[in-house]
Amino acid sequence: MIEMQDIWKTYIDGTHALKGVSVRIDRNEFVYLVGPSGAGKSTFMKLIYREEVPTKGQISVNGFNIGKLKPRKIPFVRRNIGVIFQDFRLLPKLTVFENVAFAMEVIEAPTRIIKKRTMEVLDLVGLKHKHASLPAQLSGGEQQRVSIARAIVNNPSVIVADEPTGNLDPETSLGIMNLLEEINFRGATIVMATHNKDIVNSIRKRVIAIEDGNIVRDEARGEYGYEA
Amino acid sequence: MAMKLRTILRHLREGAKNIIRNGWMSFASMSSIFISLFILGMFLLLALNVNHMAAQIESQVQIRVFLQLNVEQEKITELQNKIGNLTEVRSVTFVSKAEGLELLRKNLGEENKDLLDGYEKEKNPLPDSFTVEVYDPQSIDDAAKQIEAINTADELIPIAKVKYGQGTVETLFKITNAVRYIGIVIVIGLSVTAMFLISNTIKMTIIARRREIGIMKLVGATNSFIRWPFFIEGALIGIISSALTTAAVLAGYSQLVKFTQMELSLMMIKLVTIQESGLMTGTLLIVLGTLIGIWGSTISIRKYLKV
Numbered sequence: 001m002i003e004m005q006d007i008w009k010t011y012i013d014g015t016h017a018l019k020g021v022s023v024r025i026d027r028n029e030f031v032y033l034v035g036p037s038g039a040g041k042s043t044f045m046k047l048i049y050r051e052e053v054p055t056k057g058q059i060s061v062n063g064f065n066i067g068k069l070k071p072r073k074i075p076f077v078r079r080n081i082g083v084i085f086q087d088f089r090l091l092p093k094l095t096v097f098e099n100v101a102f103a104m105e106v107i108e109a110p111t112r113i114i115k116k117r118t119m120e121v122l123d124l125v126g127l128k129h130k131h132a133s134l135p136a137q138l139s140g141g142e143q144q145r146v147s148i149a150r151a152i153v154n155n156p157s158v159i160v161a162d163e164p165t166g167n168l169d170p171e172t173s174l175g176i177m178n179l180l181e182e183i184n185f186r187g188a189t190i191v192m193a194t195h196n197k198d199i200v201n202s203i204r205k206r207v208i209a210i211e212d213g214n215i216v217r218d219e220a221r222g223e224y225g226y227e228a
Numbered sequence: 229m230a231m232k233l234r235t236i237l238r239h240l241r242e243g244a245k246n247i248i249r250n251g252w253m254s255f256a257s258m259s260s261i262f263i264s265l266f267i268l269g270m271f272l273l274l275a276l277n278v279n280h281m282a283a284q285i286e287s288q289v290q291i292r293v294f295l296q297l298n299v300e301q302e303k304i305t306e307l308q309n310k311i312g313n314l315t316e317v318r319s320v321t322f323v324s325k326a327e328g329l330e331l332l333r334k335n336l337g338e339e340n341k342d343l344l345d346g347y348e349k350e351k352n353p354l355p356d357s358f359t360v361e362v363y364d365p366q367s368i369d370d371a372a373k374q375i376e377a378i379n380t381a382d383e384l385i386p387i388a389k390v391k392y393g394q395g396t397v398e399t400l401f402k403i404t405n406a407v408r409y410i411g412i413v414i415v416i417g418l419s420v421t422a423m424f425l426i427s428n429t430i431k432m433t434i435i436a437r438r439r440e441i442g443i444m445k446l447v448g449a450t451n452s453f454i455r456w457p458f459f460i461e462g463a464l465i466g467i468i469s470s471a472l473t474t475a476a477v478l479a480g481y482s483q484l485v486k487f488t489q490m491e492l493s494l495m496m497i498k499l500v501t502i503q504e505s506g507l508m509t510g511t512l513l514i515v516l517g518t519l520i521g522i523w524g525s526t527i528s529i530r531k532y533l534k535v
Contacts, residue, residue, distance in 0.1 A: 008271075044239040079447075091440055102447065105238060106444070106447055110234070111234060
């Protein structure tokens with residue numbers, strides 16, 4: 001569960017990214033975050049995985065008070081949050097298998113379990129046969145599926161996806177969406193920032209629209225759009 | 229919290245793999261270490277040789293003890309024993325007046341040797357003397373004073389003069405010590421320069437990998453988990469390249485010693501042998517290289533571990 005109470009975020013250069021945002025996202029929800037570039041979507045997501053801390057207000061994720069987290073504890077909170085980016089962020093010199101297994105090595109899982117679980121997840125995203133390839137040898141859609149595999153390999157309760165289909169063609173995007181729905185079905189909360197109108201309008205979920213640092217619309221099974 | 233064995237093995241494996249994965253960057257770091265340490269090694273050997281030569285020159289410093297004329301043989305033996313028993317003294321050699329004349333004649337050279345003709349046997353004006361060598365040339369002053377003390381304690385006052393090149397010897401020591409200090413300063417200066425040069429190169433390789441570090445943090449890696457492979461990678465790069473440097477420096481030096489042996493021995497110069505210098509040079513270069521490798525990677529990574 002994610003809960004924000006009157007969250008303000010002002011960057012050092014004086015930009016007010018969020019101006020008093022309050023929202024509650026329940027367990028196992030699937031939420032689209034829409035809004036123009038620079039509206040505060042990325043800041044919203046960075047606060048969830050503690051890349052940023054709020055200037056004012058309270059945010060809790062899975063019961064942890066993110067704003068007051070000791071630096072030592074940050075890694076352990078992040079292990080329960082899977083992050084997916086528009087640009088995939090895979091390690092270019094590691095194979096597909098190694099990229100996914102890495103997230104499990106970090107939590108010091110036994111080697112045997114790492115092997116088993118990594119192959120399971122690669123099977124789920126349909127890339128078991130490419131486990132020995134390097135990211136550069138894959139298409140964009142395939143790379144995104146590897147990054148999704150990495151995000152879910154430790155069974156996080158929250159998945160944060162920042163424009164996961166931003167670099168992909170419509171057909172590939174649909175494949176990624178099916179995968180995210182499957183993960184959501186298996187129990188994970190999903191927060192996904194997107195500019196993809198077709199996806200939001202066809203795969204109906206809760207829509208939170210942000211504009212100029214404020215939530216301007218919050219609808220269950222909403223449509224794309226942020227102009228009130 | 230104690231690290232699990234498989235985590236330690238994982239860090240070792242990853243550290244080694246990273247050297248191969250980042251082939252060119254590893255090569256750049258290694259070259260940088262190699263070149264810096266090579267120059268340092270050369271200077272170190274030079275400094276060792278300068279020190280060695282200074283020691284050779286110093287060891288040629290000796291005390292000449294001139295006796296009064298007509299000192300009894302018994303007294304001569306007694307004096308020789310007394311001087312020989314001084315802790316600073318390594319050897320006392322008796323030089324009779326006849327030997328003294330021969331020595332003087334030799335020193336005058338071929339052209340002037342007949343100058344001394346007619347001064348043989350009874351007409352020899354030179355006194356008997358001792359040549360005294362000391363263990364530590366720097367303590368020659370003390371030794372000379374103690375010999376003087378032996379003389380004044382003896383009621384016959386059998387010694388006419390104690391000479392060791394007073395003044396000149398002090399100047400010589402000043403020069404040899406200065407040369408030593410300059411050598412040490414140059415070697416330290418080069419070490420520091422090498423450290424900065426190398427750590428800069430390593431810093432560059434880590435800046436190129438800050439994205440990698442960012443991703444590690446994102447999936448929940450703790451700082452120490454991220455740091456260890458870099459630490460091992462730095463240490464391995466340091467060990468490998470400094471071992472190569474040591475091999476190159478010592479191989480080069482042994483060739484130098486071999487090929488210059490003839491020429492230098494004619495000039496009475498003896499280079500430090502590879503056996504004498506190898507261990508010290510090798511240890512210094514490898515320890516320094518390894519520390520630099522570790523230091524460079526640890527310092528550089530710290531910056532990216534924040535947040």
